[in-house]
Amino acid sequence: xxxxxxxxxxxxxxxxxxxxxxxxxxxxxxxxxxxxxxxxxxxxxxxxxxxxxxxxxxxxxxxxxxxxxxxxxxxxxxxxxxxxxxxxxxxxxxxxxxxxxxxxxxxxxxxxxxxxxxxxxxxxxxxxxxxxxxxxxxxxxxxxxxxxxxxxxxxxxxxxxxxxxxxxxxxxxxxxxxxxxxxxxxxxxxxxxxxxxxxxxxxxxxxxxxxxx
Numbered sequence: 001x002x003x004x005x006x007x008x009x010x011x012x013x014x015x016x017x018x019x020x021x022x023x024x025x026x027x028x029x030x031x032x033x034x035x036x037x038x039x040x041x042x043x044x045x046x047x048x049x050x051x052x053x054x055x056x057x058x059x060x061x062x063x064x065x066x067x068x069x070x071x072x073x074x075x076x077x078x079x080x081x082x083x084x085x086x087x088x089x090x091x092x093x094x095x096x097x098x099x100x101x102x103x104x105x106x107x108x109x110x111x112x113x114x115x116x117x118x119x120x121x122x123x124x125x126x127x128x129x130x131x132x133x134x135x136x137x138x139x140x141x142x143x144x145x146x147x148x149x150x151x152x153x154x155x156x157x158x159x160x161x162x163x164x165x166x167x168x169x170x171x172x173x174x175x176x177x178x179x180x181x182x183x184x185x186x187x188x189x190x191x192x193x194x195x196x197x198x199x200x201x202x203x204x205x206x207x208x209x210x211x212x213x
Contacts, residue, residue, distance in 0.1 A: 002107045002197045003099070005123070007115035007165060008130030010155050013175035013182060016138035017130050018111045020147050020186040027102045030111040038090035039064050048086045053079070074154050088118065107194060107201065116160045119169040125197055128189065129169035132176050134162065 008014045022028045038045040041062045049064065050057055052133070053072065059065045073080040095110060102108050109128075111119060121127050132140075134156060141152040166172065171189055175182045 001099075001102065001105065002126075002194065002201050003124045004107060004126050004128060004194065004197075005110045005115050005121060006107045006109050006128045006130065007121075007168075008115060008175075009132070009134075009137055009159055009165065010113065011137045011144060012032040012130045012132045013173075014111055014130050015111065015203060016175065016179065016182060016204050017128070017173050017186055018109060020183050021107075021190065024187070024190045026107045026109045026190075027099075028109045028111060029098045031091050031095065032111065032113060034091045034094045035087050038087060038094060045090050046085065049083065050059065052082055052086065074151075074158050078132060084114075088114075105198075115161070116164050116168050125201075126193065127168055128171050129165045130173045130174060130175050131162070131166065132174075136176055 004026075006014060006018055008017075018028045018030060039049055040046065046064060049069075053069065057065055057069050057072075069083070072082050099108050099110075110124070112118070115121050115127070137156060138149065138152045141147055141155060142149065145152075147155075171193060173182060173185045173189065
């Protein structure tokens, strides 16, 4: 098995890149999706969030009010740390379960937005950073999430600096251009460095070089 971490700043284009890797044969485990799963209605995770943040964190239907919670945690570092302390261990546990279920020889791509912030970047065979200029991220966030400029910039400030992510990268996908350019880079990554990792791992274990053949 080859284990790849994929990260990038908010609204940098991680979803686009991970979706293309899935099309090429990777097993994608997305921490953002798991973070929703572990606080779904009826879960222990949601109960702990409500215990910490109160019933105001819930919508009328009993689901988590992500907009309201976002307003709280992006304005308060301590609150954000408390939320992360609840959610992150649950996400890691679920991610480990999904990885364990992957077939032998798989390329498993873990999409982890806060990879650098949580010091996980040394735990993988390689790190892909999806990169875009801060102004591009702000513009995308404002459009995607209906945020003000100030709100969008606050979300960027809550993450590690762009330079820190780039320092942790083994490979960088530049998503400042059009979709076709980004997809071309993903294919080059898959057919080049990731294929080399797969071949090296297959040689080491004596197993087949399976995904994407």
